[in-house]
Amino acid sequence: GCPRQQTGKIHFILLFSRQGKLRLQKWYTTLPEKEKKKITREIVQIILARNQKTSSFVDWKDLKLVYKRYASLYFCCAIEDQDNELLTLEVVHRYVELLDRYFGNVCELDIIFNFEKAYFILDEFIMGGEVQETSKKSAVKAMEDSDMLQETVEEYMNKPAF
């Protein structure tokens, strides 16, 4: 017969540090909390154990992990067998570019202290595991526009309430 084609979406995205600390997790498939923790632990271990010179792809269960390290952070996506690994690397790279534009020379601490912003940017870029905005400009613009609407919690806190 012919190969069974599967859906091409990203199953989840994990960001973690070289020390194995989780910095961001986005799940596009519904899983129980417990399962998510188990998977995260396992994947962080697998990837941290890999030599730096190896390829960015790991076969993991029936999925493929595509990861890349930027400075001290690992970005890892889980995709399906039929999916394009190189395209996924481009997705990761695009996300890093978006973060970079937003934060200006993004570093791990930006993501730690503004973790909700990192999520918002991701949400503007990927939705339900699908890339929703292929243009960098539009994604950043959407992000900035919605920021205009929002005075950050911090600003609010700093404002005198009386």
Place this chain on the structure above:
Amino acid sequence: MALKMVKGSIDRMFDKNLQDLVRGIRNHKEDEAKYISQCIDEIKQELKQDNIAVKANAVCKLTYLQMLGYDISWAAFNIIEVMSASKFTFKRIGYLAASQCFHEGTDVIMLTTNQIRKDLSSPNQYDTGVALTGLSCFVTPDLARDLANDIMTLMSHTKPYIRKKAVLIMYKVFLKYPESLRPAFPRLKEKLEDPDPGVQSAAVNVICELARRNPKNYLSLAPLFFKLMTSSTNNWVLIKIIKLFGALTPLEPRLGKKLIEPLTNLIHSTSAMSLLYECVNTVIAVLISLSSGMPNHSASIQLCVQKLRILIEDSDQNLKYLGLLAMSKILKTHPKSVQSHKDLILQCLDDKDESIRLRALDLLYGMVSKKNLMEIVKKLMIHVDKAEGTTYRDELLTKIIDICSQSNYQYITNFEWYISILVELTRLEGTRHGHLIAAQMLDVAIRVKAIRKFAVSQMAMLLDNAHLIASNTQRNGICEVLYAAAWICGEFSEHLEEANQTLEAMLRPKVTTLPGHIQAVYVQNMVKLYASILQQKEQSGEKEAAQEITQLMIERLPQFVQSADLEVQERASCILQLIKYIQKLQIKEVPVAEEVIALFAGELNPVAPKAQKKVPVPEGLDLDAWINEPPSDSESEDEKPKTIFHDEEQRHSRHKQPEIDEEELARRREARKQEQANNPFYIKSSPSPQKRYQDTPGVEHIPVVQIDLSVPLKVPGMPMSDQYVKLEEERRHKQKLEKDKKKKKQKKEKRGKHHRHNSLHTESEEDIAPAHHVDIITEEMPENALPSDEDDKDSNDPYKALDIDLDKPLADSEKLPVQRHRNAEDLKSPDSEAPLAEKKSKKPKKKEKKHKEKERDKGKKKEKEKKVVEEEEEKKGEDLDFWLSTAPPPASTSQLQSEPEVSAAVVAEPEGVKKEEREEQEEEEDEAKKSSKHKKKKHKKEKEEKSKDKKKSKKKHHHSEEETTESVQNGTLDDEPLPPMSSYHLLAENPYIKMTYDIQGNLQNDSQVTVSVIFENKSTSFLKSMELNVLDSLNTKMIRPEGSSVHDGIPVPFQLPPGISNEAQFVFTLQSIVMAQKLKGTLSFIVKNDEGSTHEKLDFKLHFSCASYLITTPCYSDAFAKLLESGDLHMSSIKVDGISISFQHLLAKICFHHHFSVVERVDSCASMYSRSIQGHHVCLLVKKGENSVSVDGKCSDSTLLSNLLDEMKETLSKC
């Protein structure tokens, strides 16, 4: 009041914000858990306050803690509170928290419906956006149902930002609430041509996802996607579409043909690696699914291989890895194209990256040939030495053995070399594959007779150095090779030069530390050795030496008698007694050697799996006749069989006990069977099969080259096997010179490429003759079976007829065919073909016109594109010609299902249908106009829309209904997607293999049908020596080649590597076709993996339905009318209730599964026609009522008709 506010702000000043929390956690590394639980307590306090800002802050912190692994589900209600905040700042945080921790089990989620609806319709697009994003994470079936309509409306929102998100989330909604697909799909499809590229790409994404789940429902969108593909410049979109086409091609081979060109253009032109890689993968997939369809694709394959080579040569590890991965896909079907890049693959074995090395190893397996085997293995041996870590080294080891032993040692030209390789492998420490090496040693020594002398000398060496190997006694460790060594030295002891020394080695005390099963073999084989030494000494008159050796045995055997292992102990004590007895005789100077050696006389040879079948039935024995009638239940009938039994007894065995009861007989029969089964000599009726084998002319022509054994077996510093590589090069050179002289003679021999299961007697593609007599002993066969056996061995596939059918396309294209050219010539029913093609090509033009009009309406398409469409449609016509002449039945029907109107017209073109269709198209066009208008009046109310929906014509309704009924299945993800070629039914399945089959009538032969069986290897093992057999009935018989009996199976002309499927065809003859038939059958095959080989069987029942005797034959309405008027036909009817599918779909089903074609269709009534292979006309009148369908049939044979209708009833009742 003022005080309260002040208090609130003071409180807040003490609150931690997110940054404080993060900082705090980082500062409390020692007591993080304690610190966090303190924070959570604070957060709980904050959540109790009325101030929404405080709550939002608390929820934000909780979201952070959730990421760290803390449970925050207790705060679900607070999260909803924050989601409902009017300020975007807080709402955003609330939705983020919800999307991170809500799931279907969150019970408060149902409270969110109204809030979400409010946000979706907010005038602020970011409110809507954030709600959509959140929803995409936690949408439940209830939410999907309640909000589907709101989201669908948003797909036409003024802002592309919202449209884009709404389109994307629709996919999630479809999954959770499949009923929404039908109403939403038209609008979704519209979005494929949205002016905003973001929205367009979102729609492509969603439809591609839907289509890949269940491609056949989306075949009709192929032209649209094709247009998008040729016009889009967005690589993200292109990749999606190309992937989609990869899924559609298996359903519609013509698509594949069409795709090759644009894809190869992209491969040539693109600089984006991801796109290049996608194109290459799809081209490979397309070419695989096209199989026999396109003969001239070698250029495309070449292009892919070239591009992959560039990837592999790249310094980027990722490209290298993917290049190898894709290369292995090509290897399966086009081994030759890949083989020429052997150098590159070998280089990859040096890569630092283990995953790349493993990929390269996989590739090597498929790349070896006689020419390069030694070189490749030499390379691998070097890697074995260098390898760090046992896992990779073991992987290498098994790969080496796999590579060498594949297809019955097909690629080995020098077995001395191979034995040396095996011996070198025993030096690996810590391997867990000792057993594997041992099995290979045994197999080669037993089956390659010429190698025994050499093998024995090597094994003796191993036994002598057993202390090196025996240090590791773990199970399946390397010590297992001693098992093989001991057995080979014992069994073939006549070849031993220094038998004494070997016997000595086997009797060393250290042997007792070996695992029991190995010691047992030692004990048994030392007697064989002893016997041959004894004989030798006696013959040369060295009485003392003979007694000495006996004495040695008597001295050393007791150490085994004391063994804790029962087997060892038993054997040793038994043998010790025997030898003591021999000693007694020796003292009396009685010669004993002859008698001792007689203990081990005769040769043990492997028995062929089908040997039993080949045992000739003795004359006068009818195996089908009852020896005793089976016991009957009723007493009254008891007498009858008894008298029969009695008669026979009287004649044949009066002197025996005539009244043996049946139980006793059964018992004896069982005992006899047991005895036969346990007796290895039972089928051995020929005295010396090997000898005969060597006498056969087939072997004679193999040049026998004397091996120069004067070469020292070991050279310091150089592994032994390397010498063979050198020697082999020289030998081949010499051989080549000789060959050139004899060229004319050689030319006659056609090269039997690809014939994997037989190697020895076919010339290899490199024309390399084996170094020495490679007489791999095939398994034993009884004497009388020999003649046909010879065929068996010599021509790989003795069944000439099948050979041509199956192998020809393979040799041309070198690929695993999935869909075979079946009955290609049969469809030349001359008067029908040409007009058909014409009609088909006319039809698309109409469609094209429609396209054009649409485009004009929108006023944004360029002339150029129209041309593309035109060309495309023209091509489609050509494709159809091509297609019709090759494999119409399954394809044309899949066409039917996806584009029902078109195919109805294809089959016949009655005016009525045509008209109706035109009307329908006009309607559709109106529809299109309406919807584009609708787009302009962007804020139309939903109500209006609904009423418009109602207005839609019936036809249109049918159409979209079909799309949904199928797609509903898509929705539940657990469902298996329908197999793309649904004309194939499951035949049988076990963990190793799955067989699906399809039966096609043969128009040219009124008593034959062709059964195409797809064999799919589901296991991780190699499947070989597959043989299919059926029990013929009186009416239905499998066609076997001349000279074989009805009990013979037919070998499947290929082997199956793991995960591979391939198709074979078997032809059956039938006498009567008026009734369905069932034949029982069995597939036998050998499963080969690391553990060794096992013989497996799979039983099946082959069902020949009456429909399988029908051949889709078009019929004009006038001819049809005449046929009905003739009055020669019998009539019968059925009616089926509870039909829910559309009439269109129903007709498609009848066409597809029962091989009918539509003659004419008016409203919900259609006439259909088909013809059997024996020329029976079958006419149907199908009428659809509200919930039922009735089928009136007329046919020249009443039995056939009623059976056909019964089958149809079954199909329809499933609708």
